[in-house]
Amino acid sequence: MTPNYTLSGRYRIVRSLGEGGMANVYLAHDLILNRDVAVKLLRLDLRDDPKTIKRFQREALATTELVHPHIVSLYDVGEENGMQYLVMEYVKGMDLKNYIKEHFPLPMPQIVDIMEQILSAVATAHAHNIIHRDLKPQNILIDENGNAKITDFGIAVALSEHTMTQTNTILGSVHYLSPEQARGSMATKQSDIYSLGIILYELLTGSVPFKGETAVSIALKHFQNEMPSVRDFDEEIPQALENVVLQATAKDPRDRYATVEDMANDLLTTLSPTRVGEKRFEPNDLGNDETKIMPSAQITAAIEAKRQADAASAAPESAAPAATTSETAPTTDDDEQPLPKRSWSKKHPFRRKVIIWSAIAVLLLGALGVGLELSRPKQATVPRVSGLTQSAATKLLAKHNLVVGTIKRVKSNAVAKNHVIKSLPTAHQSVQERSRIGLTISSGTKKISFGNYVNENYTTVRQNLVADGFTVKEQFSTSSLATGQIISQDVVASSNVLPSKTTVTFTVSAGSRYVSLKDMTGETRSDILAYARTNRLNIDFKRGYSDEQKKNYSYSQSPDGGSEIRSGSTVTVNMSKGSQPTTVTTPKSFYVKTTVPYQTTSLTQSNDVKVYIQDDTHLISSVYRDLTITRDTRLSLPFQLTGKQVGQYRIVCNGVVVAENLKVTSRDATN
Template sequence: MLEIGKKIGQRYKVIRLIGTGGMANVYLGHDLILDRDVAVKVLRFDFQNNTDALRRFQREALSATQLVHQNIVSVYDVDEENGLQYIVMEYVKGTDLKKYIENSGKVSPQNSIHIMNQVLSAMALAHQNRIIHRDIKPQNILIDEDNHVKVTDFGIAIALSDTSITQTNTLLGSVHYLSPEQARGGMATTKSDVYALGIVLYELLSGKVPFDGESAVSVALKHFQEEMPSIRKEHPEIPQSLENIILKATAKEPIDRYQTCEEMLADLDTALDPSRENEVAFIPASMLNETKVMQPITPPLKKEEMIPTEEKTPIYSSSSSENKKESSVNNQKKKKRGPLFLLFSFLFLAVFVISYMVWNNREPEPVMVPDIVNVNEDTAKRLLEQENLIVGEVFEEYDDTISETFTIRTEPAVGSSVPFQSEVDLFISLGKKPTTVESYLGESYSDVRDRLKELGFVVERLDRYDEQEEAGVIIGQSIEDGTDIVADGEMITLTVSMGKEAFTMADLKGYTKVSVQDYVDQYGLDVDFIEEASDEIAEGLVISQSISPQSNFTRGETITVTLSTGVAQAEYVLFSKTITIPYDAAIEKESSDKKESSSESNESNKDDANSAQSIPKSNHIVVSMQDADHQIDEIFREFDISKDQEITLNFRIIEGEKGAYQVERDGEIILEEKELTK
């Protein structure tokens, strides 16, 4: 990138970078000789040795210098310095049409027509000079503060006769504005530019492109596979006549589109006429052909379906003869020892029964309940069983001295003498009785603190600013309400409101809208922006504020900030004038008579002259107009007629001023009108 302050060609001083592109950077420069701002387009260093990039860069300079038009960016100088290729162009103070659409959301039909009129006028001249732009998009259309449009960036433009450039299978231009024939890899023509102009008109009116996708390839496919979406479905206020212009310009087949930019311009001029209110929707001629119904293809049989399935034969297994013999021997042994086993079992059972009856008839001695207070529950049960006592029911209750799961007491009590195998009930501690925490939100901190301390809590205070509650009111607690907890020494944190936080207001004069928004977001303020003109404060900067600097404010307040719109802009008036340009065949006849008298008189030449007079000749028409966007000494439209032709002129004048127009026919002013107003 170039250094700021560097001089190029000892004449152009670099002020700042204003844009970057695929192969060039654009800087704001100042012409030190003519004392004017210029745009300097410099080929990037990494493309200095790229022959294709150099050719494209030089082609842009050549194309632009051939086109002198009020709606095409002028080229002032083309040069090279130390291997650095650069173009010096007219600097347009404003923005490109893409950003203009983003800021506007969508553009009104009247203003869209005004903008497209200027673009079409520029492209008509380019096509007349046999130059195809090939990269028409809003980014390459500049618009200044007075709504004056200029087309730029002819970097990939080609001459219609240029056959040395290979275009097949190459996508040049922006994919969102690419014509179907270019997307298929075909040659670009003037009809390709017409298609892109139709997409630009769609984007102006709707605020978005008609086709979008995740990749460039998917978008390119949509251009020749999908129909153009109807703009009136989302925006029914747009007249059908205007949608028809989009549909005709973006027809899939080039033959269905406008043949020239002049034809599209003429159609656009009358789009809002009342006579076209009930216009039917445009249908391309190529879509009126009969649709053929394709027969479905029957899929072939699968290989598995052609081969029959074989039957499976089950497999059986048999037992060996050796296993049968072994089983027979074991059965004979079991039969021999069966009676002896039954005799010994009967004798053992008789001895056991006699012994049990003797032991059971013995008188047991009483036992003492062991001391199992403050003993773990499992240990207490084991100690009772060791003393031949039975554990009865187990009860649980809270106790402030005995730990949880330990025995509080027994029933009968510890030390009591009880019969052998008596039941003893256990009372097991649940620990200290818990306190159910309540919700203390909205209560006074001092009152709640005293209550919690009496319950045994340790109370911690945490102060915080709050926009809703007054100072001293509880706005949060560390233990949720409904929680059961033993209060003995347990800490609970209470968050207490300090009221609204107060801040000191800064002086916002000189802030931009973005800076103001960042400031109010930081302090939780609501902001209302208003605008007014100012001769002293630059556009976009703060003029005044409703909360004075150095005064106090709190979150949630509303501040009103007044932004400057710069010097008051003039109000514009829009109106149209329809005129009929008369055709004059006598002009050509008179010209033919003069040629006949000056030529050598022979009979054959006279016959040729008479036949030439019978062929109608065209009149060459030049139209000029005077308004906020045009000067009367500049050509607005130039064309030929062979019959009377009606055209509509759209004027945009500053309120209080007048418009004018002038029509020349073959060099002679035939129509002229001044002092025009709405």
């Protein structure tokens, strides 16, 4: 398709956008509606198949029902000179594959936000009984505003019968292909969920979990190899977030999420403090040898059949005579063919004996090699048992024909009591079957003396403390200290604390420079936090209704965009809760009273107390009140709740949570 060609007298081709295994895509201009569109043409090798064309048209028309902000809109379906084409929304940006390459590592809140957009789109498709079947980052576009849009609905479904016979398609999609699809079984909604789990894995690690030189080797790994741990790649990834990857990519579809909505709901809370310490997800059936062996033969046979079919179709005239010659040669000349053989054997008896004895020797050597191979001890791969209880680890090792060896117990602030810290040999190593695997098991947490980190570099301190199990937060302040140095800390130096239960907030120097504040209206929470971190600003999030801005996007800020403010300043950003409900429920306002106990310490006579509140007007991620106490202190906490909403509060004294209620209602009000 050349530039300036006008398709159906309406869509003028501008340039090529790319070529795929199924179709070629062009940027075009709609001359009637005066807008840019994307035109997708089926490849030449698929245009002459009437069944494919009919299915393509039917499924493409069905795709017009998928109206969703995160699905590329389908505008038109047509045919010209035998060319089947789709006219779709043009998304200016890049696909998710390239977006990951350019922006990795992505902040975890942004990863969750992108996946929530994708999941909501797939949920809409599944509600219309449309299965994508080819979900991968290359089929997900990211526009200039960071919004995700899924493409190739319709084509993926319409051409599903070609997915295992198009060599290029296999090579392009096998990294995201579910085990049941690789076997040739019918794809289901759980197949899409598996692909979504692989996409989430790539967002977290920057690469796909399984690699290989051939499509078959990669497909085999999908249903034979354990999913690599994203926490092995980055220990800061919460276990709850890894569990979403593990459940979505379970080998057995029955162990995966029942629906995409279930996966979205689980993903939404993975960064919540309430899920800290969550156990690692394990499927009901940790392994089934039979389901691992059968697919390899099926896949190899399928691709071999494809290779033979391609060869036959590529050279039908030359292949047939060759086969005929080889089959009929022994019976072509009954009188002449045997004579040379008898003549040769009489003339060269020594050569004939050499050939016979050589063949016997080769057979004996082959038999010896087979015998040696069979006599070798069988090998087993050590499974990943870290995070499991001793009992669960023992059962998992037994399924891999391994036994528990020496058990060592040590204190650990990162692993729960009576859970495995590590194994020796470590996970994924190859050992002989029946080998003994040593386990190091946590005997519980231990208090450690908290250091004095004032004047040190925040980034270095944070990395070390997070590795020890602490939760670390930061707030900025103007200071004469160098940018990035710690001004103060809210956990008293030399106090004994449990890392897993301690949150420390550092006040970090923002230097003395001024920032020209940008307009953050219309941005997500993760984008705002990324901007604030880069410019060393504090953000105070508040929530309210907005008829002009959709839910979870900002609709106003103070100071306004364009203001000159000093680094370390606090910017208040109002996040939309959506449009004001038509039936307005009067919010309930009440107070909850609680007492903060004074903590005796030999280092200081005062306690540093921070109060966090979650209700209609406050977010628990922001400090509601910061005070210093020298005795037991009674506090009145104001709440405003609408309808059936529940509030939360958390009180932190010297870095340790001393009071918390995550389900505050008007019944908790005190007079």
